[in-house]
Amino acid sequence: FRPFSDLFGASSSRFLKQMGLLDEITGLDSLEALQELQKNSKAKLPDPLQNLRILHKVTAERFVIDDAFAEALQEVLNLVLAHIEFIAEQVKQINGIIKTEAKKHAEVAVMRTVPGIGLVFSSGICSEIGNLDRYLQGEKWDRKRECYRHKNLRDAENSIAKISGMWWPRVASGDFEAEDRNLSKSGNRYLRYYLIEAADRLRQYVPAYAKYYQKKYAEVNRHRHKRALVLTARKSIGLYVGLLHRKEAFRFEESLN
8 A cells, every 4th residue: 555646756755755754743643643744745635634544554564674774775765766856857858848849740739639648649659650641652553443543541541550560460371371360560669659558548538449449358368458459559540540631630429430
């Protein structure tokens, strides 16, 4: 159990930086301890009484540190926390740079209208896909019609899927063809990462994708989440291609067409 929801949040960090603070607060009577906890958390805890109960449990069950090592351990812990805070500040600055750069690209604004897909994933998907027009250039041989035709959005979708390694190549030798196919995983691993992570958000925010994910999840008994998520990500490419082509905001009624 955790006394605070965020282990490296402001309230939790104060206790980690001052180990004696835990004993100091939990050693007070309930009202004084509650007031001191509110003071140290700057009154930002939604349920300080629950936090106090957990702090009492931590105090009772924690490993007792020998006084001879307490100071050295605190110094090491403070260095680790300082490094974590430094990294967090760098992430904050990078997000600021991404936000500024994203304003220059209209396609990112279109992608951000998809529920659950934030700034980072929108920017990442758009930057790795690049200009959609390049996937529509040239002609493609149509096996059914036995002639060349202009490329369409489905062709662009398939091309992006292959570039990201999200396709299942045939495994064949002579007259033999395997029924099971493995994900290619070749190509642009960054695009594949963005697509899969974004799919995890889609299934949480868009009912049509949640339904599709659950359907694929129920089809097998092994690696259910991983398989369903990858298939959802592959399905989502069609959505992104459509939005980027039309330059229109996301609409729920066409989310899984």
